[in-house]
Amino acid sequence: MPIVVSDIMKLLCSVSQESKMKAAVKHSGRGALVTGAVAFVGGLMGGPPGLAVGGAVGGLLGAWMTSGQLKPVPQILMELPPAEQQKLFNEVTAIIRHLDWTDAVQLTTLVMGSEALKHQLMAMLVNYITKELQAEIQYGD
Structure with missing residues (x-):
């Protein structure tokens, strides 16, 4: 079965959501411009x-503007442009190529049942x- 980019993005959203990953995206270019x-x-x-x-x-104004704004990683992943989603797709398929699955739900179940695969995908x-996004990761609430 051909692997679909949207299935891989759903998988990554599930993995990142389980560990409550958030990313602080910085806007250093905008801060420098304001300064x-x-x-x-x-x-x-x-x-x-x-x-x-x-x-x-x-x-001071530039520093305040560049302080990270936390966003849930699943939201960031779904907002990525198609070219960036394709990059992630290529990296994930290299990790899960040995799995046999039919849809996103089955793929997610297989991965979530394997600590080794979850850790590989998280890393x-x-x-x-x-x-790539030059963001800081934070875990938890």
Whole structure:
């Protein structure tokens, strides 16, 4: 039976949901832009002292903006563009290629019954989220 991307995404959602994975996605580019813009405006309005004040205020505002916003990992996975879902699909199929299943429910049952497979998928998912999405993982409520 051909493996469907949506089945793999459902599987990853189940695995990440079981451990209550959340990811803090940072917006460092936006924070840097705000910091620079506020410093620039401060410099225009107040000269060198305005630049210093604008830089300090912009830095604080930028830091506040880049603090992580926690999102459940299943939500993040379902919002990924198709190309990113395909990347995950390829990595997961390499791990589960030896399993025999007919639908997403059976696949999820097989994986959830195997601690080894769950750990492999979790490790792959954590690696993807931290490297590709540059987010921090948190577990629990």
